[in-house]
Amino acid sequence: GATADPRAVDEWLRLLGGRPDRVEATDSARPAVPDGLAIKIYPCCYALQRPISALLEAGATSLDPAALRRIVVRTPAGTVAPLVHHRPQTGLEGKFSLEYAVAATLLDGQTGFASFTDEAVRRPAAQRLVQLVEVELSDGGDGLLSGRVEIELHSAGTSTVCDLRLPPGAPQRPPTGPELARKLEDCLSGTGLDPAAITWDSAAALLHHHLPPTAPATSSPTSPT
Numbered sequence: 744g745a746t747a748d749p750r751a752v753d754e755w756l757r758l759l760g761g762r763p764d765r766v767e768a769t770d771s772a773r774p775a776v777p778d779g780l781a782i783k784i785y786p787c788c789y790a791l792q793r794p795i796s797a798l799l800e801a802g803a804t805s806l807d808p809a810a811l812r813r814i815v816v817r818t819p820a821g822t823v824a825p826l827v828h829h830r831p832q833t834g835l836e837g838k839f840s841l842e843y844a845v846a847a848t849l850l851d852g853q854t855g856f857a858s859f860t861d862e863a864v865r866r867p868a869a870q871r872l873v874q875l876v877e878v879e880l881s882d883g884g885d886g887l888l889s890g891r892v893e894i895e896l897h898s899a900g901t902s903t904v905c906d907l908r909l910p911p912g913a914p915q916r917p918p919t920g921p922e923l924a925r926k927l928e929d930c931l932s933g934t935g936l937d938p939a940a941i942t943w944d945s946a947a948a949l950l951h952h953h954l955p956p957t958a959p960a961t962s963s964p965t966s967p968t
Contacts, residue, residue, distance in 0.1 A: 746835070750827060778886075779914025784922055785854050786929070787838040790825050790887045792910040794818075794841060797892050798848045801905035806896060808849045808868060813897040814876045816841060821884025822892070830873060837864040845894065846872035855929040888913060 785795050794816065798804065828836040828843070837843040837859050846869045847858040857863060884890055894905040909916045918926075927938045934953055941949060 748827065748839070781914055782912040782918050782923075784910070784912045784918060784926055786856050787844060787854070787859060788825050790822060791838075791841065791844040792912060793822070793888060793892050793907055794894060795844055795848045795854055796910035797894055797905040797907035798845065799852070800907060801894075801903065803894070803896055803903055803905055804849060804852045806849065806898070806903060808846075808872060810898040811849070811872065811875060811896055812899065813895075814845060814872070815879060815895040815897075816845065816876060817879045817881065817893040817895075819884025819890040820880040820882060821889050822887050823878070823880065824887075831864050832861075834859040834861050834864055840873075841878060842873040842876040843869065845876050846870075849896075853925065856932065 781789060783789055783792060785792060787795075823841055826839055826841045828840040831837045831840040831843045837847070843864060844854070847854050847863065849872060850866070850868055851858045851863075863869065881890070888909060891906060891908050896903040896905070911922050912918045924938065931938055936949065936953075
Protein backbone atom coordinates (compact mmCIF):
# COMPACT_ATOMS: atom_id res chain seq x y z
CA GLY A 744 0.00 0.00 0.00
CA ALA A 745 2.97 2.33 0.11
CA THR A 746 3.50 4.97 -2.57
CA ALA A 747 6.63 6.78 -3.68
CA ASP A 748 7.72 9.35 -6.22
CA PRO A 749 9.45 7.54 -9.13
CA ARG A 750 12.01 10.33 -9.26
CA ALA A 751 13.48 8.85 -6.08
CA VAL A 752 14.48 5.81 -8.12
CA ASP A 753 15.73 7.84 -11.06
CA GLU A 754 17.85 10.25 -9.05
CA TRP A 755 19.10 8.42 -5.98
CA LEU A 756 22.43 7.30 -7.43
CA ARG A 757 23.29 10.75 -8.77
CA LEU A 758 22.32 12.40 -5.48
CA LEU A 759 24.67 10.06 -3.66
CA GLY A 760 27.53 10.96 -5.99
CA GLY A 761 27.50 7.65 -7.86
CA ARG A 762 28.09 6.92 -11.51
CA PRO A 763 25.44 4.62 -13.05
CA ASP A 764 27.67 4.06 -16.08
CA ARG A 765 30.70 2.99 -14.06
CA VAL A 766 31.47 0.47 -11.34
CA GLU A 767 34.45 1.27 -9.16
CA ALA A 768 36.39 -1.17 -7.05
CA THR A 769 35.91 -0.71 -3.32
CA ASP A 770 38.87 0.86 -1.57
CA SER A 771 38.97 -0.59 1.93
CA ALA A 772 41.40 2.14 3.02
CA ARG A 773 38.76 4.82 2.46
CA PRO A 774 36.05 5.47 5.06
CA ALA A 775 32.64 4.02 4.21
CA VAL A 776 31.11 7.48 4.74
CA PRO A 777 33.82 9.89 3.49
CA ASP A 778 32.39 13.07 4.99
CA GLY A 779 31.10 11.52 8.20
CA LEU A 780 27.70 10.25 9.26
CA ALA A 781 24.82 12.74 9.24
CA ILE A 782 21.88 12.31 11.62
CA LYS A 783 18.44 13.70 10.86
CA ILE A 784 16.95 15.53 13.83
CA TYR A 785 13.62 16.13 12.09
CA PRO A 786 11.55 13.40 10.34
CA CYS A 787 11.85 14.71 6.79
CA CYS A 788 14.34 14.92 3.93
CA TYR A 789 17.89 15.74 5.01
CA ALA A 790 17.83 18.77 2.70
CA LEU A 791 15.26 20.32 5.07
CA GLN A 792 17.31 19.96 8.26
CA ARG A 793 19.19 23.22 7.65
CA PRO A 794 16.27 25.55 6.82
CA ILE A 795 14.27 24.20 9.77
CA SER A 796 17.25 24.70 12.10
CA ALA A 797 17.92 28.18 10.71
CA LEU A 798 14.40 29.31 11.65
CA LEU A 799 14.56 27.72 15.09
CA GLU A 800 17.99 29.06 16.01
CA ALA A 801 17.09 32.59 14.91
CA GLY A 802 13.98 32.56 17.10
CA ALA A 803 11.66 32.97 14.12
CA THR A 804 9.01 30.82 15.77
CA SER A 805 8.26 33.72 18.13
CA LEU A 806 6.85 35.66 15.18
CA ASP A 807 3.12 35.72 14.48
CA PRO A 808 2.68 33.55 11.37
CA ALA A 809 -0.55 35.33 10.50
CA ALA A 810 1.34 38.66 10.25
CA LEU A 811 3.88 37.41 7.69
CA ARG A 812 3.49 38.77 4.17
CA ARG A 813 6.60 37.49 2.36
CA ILE A 814 9.21 34.77 2.93
CA VAL A 815 12.40 34.56 0.87
CA VAL A 816 14.76 31.55 1.01
CA ARG A 817 18.22 31.86 -0.55
CA THR A 818 20.43 28.80 -0.96
CA PRO A 819 22.67 27.10 -3.57
CA ALA A 820 20.76 25.16 -6.21
CA GLY A 821 22.42 21.86 -5.32
CA THR A 822 20.98 21.89 -1.82
CA VAL A 823 17.37 21.58 -2.95
CA ALA A 824 17.70 18.78 -5.52
CA PRO A 825 15.42 16.34 -3.64
CA LEU A 826 12.84 19.03 -2.74
CA VAL A 827 10.50 18.47 -5.66
CA HIS A 828 7.13 19.36 -4.11
CA HIS A 829 6.39 23.08 -4.07
CA ARG A 830 2.66 22.91 -3.30
CA PRO A 831 2.37 19.70 -1.24
CA GLN A 832 -0.97 18.18 -0.33
CA THR A 833 0.11 15.06 1.58
CA GLY A 834 2.41 14.36 4.47
CA LEU A 835 4.85 12.48 2.26
CA GLU A 836 5.01 15.38 -0.19
CA GLY A 837 5.55 17.74 2.73
CA LYS A 838 8.69 15.84 3.69
CA PHE A 839 10.20 16.88 0.35
CA SER A 840 8.97 20.45 0.23
CA LEU A 841 11.12 23.44 1.18
CA GLU A 842 8.06 25.68 1.22
CA TYR A 843 6.15 23.43 3.61
CA ALA A 844 9.12 22.87 5.92
CA VAL A 845 9.34 26.63 6.40
CA ALA A 846 5.59 26.87 7.01
CA ALA A 847 5.52 23.94 9.45
CA THR A 848 8.43 25.28 11.49
CA LEU A 849 6.82 28.70 11.82
CA LEU A 850 3.55 27.11 12.93
CA ASP A 851 4.76 24.16 15.03
CA GLY A 852 8.22 25.12 16.26
CA GLN A 853 10.00 21.80 16.77
CA THR A 854 8.72 19.86 13.77
CA GLY A 855 8.01 16.21 14.52
CA PHE A 856 5.95 13.40 13.03
CA ALA A 857 2.73 15.33 13.75
CA SER A 858 3.92 18.08 11.40
CA PHE A 859 4.06 15.69 8.45
CA THR A 860 0.60 14.19 8.32
CA ASP A 861 -1.83 14.82 5.48
CA GLU A 862 -3.98 16.88 7.82
CA ALA A 863 -1.05 19.03 8.96
CA VAL A 864 0.06 19.77 5.41
CA ARG A 865 -3.48 20.75 4.37
CA ARG A 866 -3.99 23.21 7.25
CA PRO A 867 -5.21 26.53 5.84
CA ALA A 868 -2.55 28.36 7.86
CA ALA A 869 0.17 26.14 6.41
CA GLN A 870 -1.10 26.44 2.86
CA ARG A 871 -1.16 30.22 3.20
CA LEU A 872 2.47 30.31 4.32
CA VAL A 873 3.52 27.90 1.56
CA GLN A 874 2.17 30.39 -0.98
CA LEU A 875 4.30 33.16 0.56
CA VAL A 876 7.64 31.34 0.16
CA GLU A 877 9.92 32.53 -2.64
CA VAL A 878 13.05 30.48 -3.36
CA GLU A 879 16.09 32.23 -4.84
CA LEU A 880 18.76 29.75 -5.92
CA SER A 881 22.39 30.64 -6.52
CA ASP A 882 24.56 28.64 -8.90
CA GLY A 883 26.42 25.57 -7.74
CA GLY A 884 26.36 23.43 -4.67
CA ASP A 885 27.47 19.81 -4.89
CA GLY A 886 25.87 18.68 -1.62
CA LEU A 887 22.83 19.24 0.55
CA LEU A 888 24.88 21.40 2.96
CA SER A 889 26.80 23.44 0.38
CA GLY A 890 27.12 27.13 1.15
CA ARG A 891 24.58 28.61 3.53
CA VAL A 892 20.85 29.04 3.77
CA GLU A 893 19.36 32.48 4.39
CA ILE A 894 15.69 33.06 5.12
CA GLU A 895 14.06 36.50 5.22
CA LEU A 896 10.70 36.86 6.95
CA HIS A 897 8.75 40.02 6.16
CA SER A 898 5.72 41.37 7.95
CA ALA A 899 4.27 44.86 8.01
CA GLY A 900 7.23 47.21 8.51
CA THR A 901 9.58 44.59 9.97
CA SER A 902 11.89 41.85 8.69
CA THR A 903 13.83 39.01 10.29
CA VAL A 904 16.85 37.29 8.75
CA CYS A 905 17.81 33.69 9.57
CA ASP A 906 21.18 32.39 8.38
CA LEU A 907 22.86 29.02 8.95
CA ARG A 908 25.79 26.97 7.64
CA LEU A 909 25.51 23.65 9.50
CA PRO A 910 22.40 22.20 11.17
CA PRO A 911 22.48 20.01 14.27
CA GLY A 912 23.25 16.46 13.21
CA ALA A 913 25.68 17.45 10.46
CA PRO A 914 28.94 15.46 10.58
CA GLN A 915 30.80 18.56 11.75
CA ARG A 916 28.09 19.37 14.31
CA PRO A 917 27.02 16.18 16.10
CA PRO A 918 23.62 16.25 17.81
CA THR A 919 23.54 16.94 21.52
CA GLY A 920 22.09 14.59 24.09
CA PRO A 921 18.89 16.66 24.49
CA GLU A 922 18.44 16.80 20.70
CA LEU A 923 18.69 13.02 20.42
CA ALA A 924 16.40 12.55 23.42
CA ARG A 925 13.78 14.82 21.85
CA LYS A 926 13.95 12.84 18.60
CA LEU A 927 13.60 9.53 20.43
CA GLU A 928 10.63 10.83 22.41
CA ASP A 929 8.92 11.84 19.17
CA CYS A 930 9.67 8.45 17.60
CA LEU A 931 8.06 6.67 20.58
CA SER A 932 5.05 9.00 20.83
CA GLY A 933 1.86 6.99 21.29
CA THR A 934 3.59 3.76 22.28
CA GLY A 935 3.48 4.39 26.01
CA LEU A 936 7.19 3.62 26.25
CA ASP A 937 9.54 5.67 28.37
CA PRO A 938 12.73 6.37 26.37
CA ALA A 939 14.76 6.50 29.57
CA ALA A 940 13.76 2.92 30.41
CA ILE A 941 15.10 1.41 27.18
CA THR A 942 18.44 -0.38 27.40
CA TRP A 943 20.44 -2.45 24.91
CA ASP A 944 19.18 -5.57 26.69
CA SER A 945 15.50 -4.60 26.49
CA ALA A 946 15.41 -2.90 23.07
CA ALA A 947 15.02 -6.05 20.97
CA ALA A 948 12.13 -7.38 23.07
CA LEU A 949 10.35 -4.01 23.01
CA LEU A 950 10.74 -3.73 19.24
CA HIS A 951 9.39 -7.24 18.76
CA HIS A 952 6.41 -6.47 21.00
CA HIS A 953 5.45 -3.27 19.17
CA LEU A 954 5.96 -4.45 15.59
CA PRO A 955 2.80 -5.47 13.72
CA PRO A 956 2.32 -9.23 13.56
CA THR A 957 3.95 -10.96 10.64
CA ALA A 958 1.55 -12.46 8.13
CA PRO A 959 1.93 -16.23 7.86
CA ALA A 960 3.66 -17.42 4.75
CA THR A 961 1.35 -18.75 2.08
CA SER A 962 2.09 -22.40 1.43
CA SER A 963 2.01 -23.74 -2.08
CA PRO A 964 -0.84 -26.16 -2.76
CA THR A 965 0.23 -29.76 -2.93
CA SER A 966 -0.93 -32.24 -5.52
CA PRO A 967 -3.21 -34.97 -4.23
CA THR A 968 -1.54 -38.32 -3.86
